Amino acid sequence: MSGSVVDNTVSSGNSSAAIPTDISGQILDLDEDDDLEVFSKDTTLTDGSSLNASMQTSSASMINQYKFEEEEEDADTKDIFVTVDNPESHVTAIETYITYRVETKTTRSEFDSSEFEVRRRYQDFLWLKGRLEEAHPTLIVHPLPEKFVMKGMVERFNEDFIETRRSALHKFLNKIAEHPIFSSSEDFKIFLTAGSGELTSHKKQGPGFLSRMGETVKAVAAAVRGVRSRPQEFTDMQEYVEAFSQKISSIDKVTQRIVREQKEYLEELKECGPTYALWSQSEEELAEPLKNVAGCVDKCCKETDEQVKHLNDHLIPVLHEYVLCADTLKAVLRRRDNIQADFEAKTEALATKKADRDAMRDELDKTEDRLEWANNALKSDWTRWQKGMRTDLRSAFIDTAERNVSYYEKCLAVWESFLQSQRTDAEGNGNVDFS
Amino acid sequence: MRERERDAEQGDARNRTSLLKKMEISVAEAEKRTGKNAVNMQETYTVYLIETRPVDAASEGTNPVPDSLWRRYSEFEQLRNYLLVTYPFLVVPPLPEKRAEFVWHKLSADNMDPDFVERRRVGLENFLLRVASHPDLSTDKIFYSFLTEENGWKETVFETGFQAKADSRLKALNATFRVKNPDKRFAEMKHYGDELQSVISQLLRVRARAADRLYGVYKVHGNYGRVFSEWSAIEKEMGDGLQSAGHHMDAYAASVDDILEEEEHYADQLKEYLFYADALRAVCRKHELTQYELEMAAQDLTSKKQQREELATGTIRTFSLKGMTSKLFGQETPEQREAKLKMLETQIEEGEELVKERNGECEEFVKSAWVDIERFKEQKDHDLREALISYAIMQISMCKKGIQVWNNAKECFSKM
Secondary structure, three states: OOOOOOOOOOOOHHHHHHHHHHOOHHHHHHHHHHHHHHHOOEEEOOOOOOOOOOOOOHHHHHHHOOOOOHHHHHHHHHHHHEEEEEEEEEEEEOOEEEEEEEEEOOOOOOOOEEEEEEEEEEHHHHHHHHHHHOOOOOOOEEEEEEEOOOOOOOOOOOHHHHHHHHHHHHHHHHHHHHHHOOHHHHHHHHHHHHOHHHHHHHHOOOOOEEEEEHHHHHHHHHHHHHHOOHHHHHHHHHHHHHHHHHHHHHHHHHHHHHHHHHHHHHHHHHHHHHHHHHHHHOOOOHHHHHHHHHHHHHHHHHHHHHHHHHHHHHHHHHHHHHHHHHHHHHHHHHHHHHHHHHHHHHHHHHHHHHHHHHHHHHHHHHHHHHHHHHHHHHHHHHHHHHHHHHHHHHHHHHHHHHHHHHHHHHHHHHHHHHHHHHHHHHHHHHHOOOO | OHHHHHHHHHHOOHHOOOHOOOEEEEEEEEEEEEEEEEEEEOEEEEEEEEEEEEEEHHOOOOOOOOOOEEEHHHHHHHHHHHHHHHHHHHOOOOOOOOOOOOOOOOOOOOOOOOOHHEEEEEEHHHHHHHHHHHOHHHHHHHHHHHHHHHOOHHHHHHOOOOOHHHHHHHHHHHOOOOOOOOOOHHHHHHHHHHHHHHHHHHHHHHHHHHHHHHHHHHHHHHHHHHHHHHOOOOOOOOOHHHHHHHHHHHHHHHHHHHHHHHHHHHHHHHHHHHHHHHHHHHHHHHHHHHHHHHHHHHHHHHHHHHHHHHHOOOOOOOOOOOHHHHHHHHOOOHHHHHHHHHHHHHHHHHHHHHHHHHHHHHHHHHHHHHHHHHHHHHHHHHHHHHHHHHHHHHHHHHHHHHHHHHHHHHHHHOOO
């Protein structure tokens, strides 16, 4: 993965170690500490370039360092392959749950080996997602499949549900692996490689309850404050996300409706074939063509069944992912707004307060840096996300169109062979030629 | 329908005398009329324009204006009832349905609906062509005047007295009776008619439901068109591809109307044979009645003969109330007996005549019916096979449209 990227989670979990003394008392400002770590870490990337960023790195250079390059997803340079498969159920005294096999093959030097195989459950994926979001509040994390099915009709251990989930989890990890920043996350590495015991203890090292509480309080406060002067581009983004969310949800609903109607059509069509077959039993001359038609209708039923399955298994999951993406984007924009609100509040406070001006100015600077950094991160990841969205949806629609063409082609062949058989018959019997 | 005309003409030698050889027939138009009915109430009804033109005229290139007259559905019904009564041994072509049945939701069940009227117009034309190409029916004078005499036809047909005959026949047919020696062939034919009716009904029902669903599938795709269009407004690079794909989705949604209209023709072809099945069963039933009446006459004759024998020999083998009463209240006089015998002789004579007559009728019926049933079988096999072929052609056309639309959509998606 090319591009000059910094990873700030390399030593996550040890956040306390890097807290500079002057703000060590402010446990609530934990994300600032994370940000600080960005500038102090030495990250080696696969292309050999390393960043020697320090705490004093200016915003300007930071912006440059945060630009992703366009060809980052070139398949030839892909150096990590992650697969999620093989669901298995586990029964304990307290609960039953499913684990999935996560297999990693990589040539990256930061990995101790080139192949890893671990088992993970949904909770673990949730944890990883949370860690990434915490570390990068304004980066876009691909959504996970939902916790449980909303409709309540499918049970957690239903085969189709498990397969749908497995496929979505697979996509999730691959999206992480493709992401210039997330893929070098320490949490990600541990997720892929650690034994279950190691993972559990690593999980425990995360920010504690208090810090999470602090996050929430801050977020609420920021939300209440609101943003005064949001840059136009982020307002544009927000408007786009609102509209996109609506449209993609509509498309998702339309597609689900199509699946429903198609299934009902199939139910009716399934009765046609047998009716023709029944009829053929009363006939003599007509018996053969009727039986033939019955066979054709049955074949078309099979094709229809497979076409519906394809829609269900391929288009709908992708649409669904992007419905969830829209929510993610909204959250990301909210978080960015909160950071800005925080900065604006501190600016105001500095203007009005008399005491502690130095400390406040320091904090303001850090907040400003944080904001700058968050904005740039979002802008870059936004471009990246849009590209990915375009690719994903385009290929999903193309795939669907191709499948539909194939469906019609197969049905066409069925009926043409019927015509052919009747033609041969007609010519054999010297009947009327129908061209 | 022209195809049937052609087929009928190209068909077997028997059609050489068919009316269609001499005359072009069509039901060209339909119109709404209002008028006062029998009970002086205002009603709206549809009339159909029957056009006829001698075949030679057209081929000579003179192309004269066809003769034409207007008829309403009820008159067609009268014609058919007349034919049914006059030719009970023939499988009389059916009329298009009186009310729309096997309707899927988009189709109207309203008799005044223009689509229904149009399909009925086609069906009526088909009926006339069927009759006109039938070797026996086409020579009927009443049929000819139905086509050519606007006024006075109703009186003419009434004068044939067919209505009274129809009513009495109907009564007899609806009564329950059992034939002692049912004709195996006719019994099988009737059974076939039952099965055909049942299976075509089922097929029409299933087809209507499937059509409903298919309509839904296609129309929902129209929503893609709308949403893609709206979505394209907020996208830069994807916009054009989405917008044009949306247009194809609209086209796809719209294409189902034509598809289902074509399928409706197929359904009409099936319906014709659904009603034909009924006509076939009617012939078998009428044969049964004829046979029953023959059996009744024969039975009556036998009983009369037995009575005569008993009276002549004085033995009573058969129970008769008269016999019983005479036993109880005393024998009859020789003169009375003589009178009775004479009466019986007359009755027996008449009875024998009746049996002979009915036997002849039965034989005639069987002969003619069987010829027509064979003709009908051939026609049915040919027509239904053609219908199945045209159904396959329709399906192929539908698939081709689908392939085209989705290939176009795919191209648009690639430009996203």
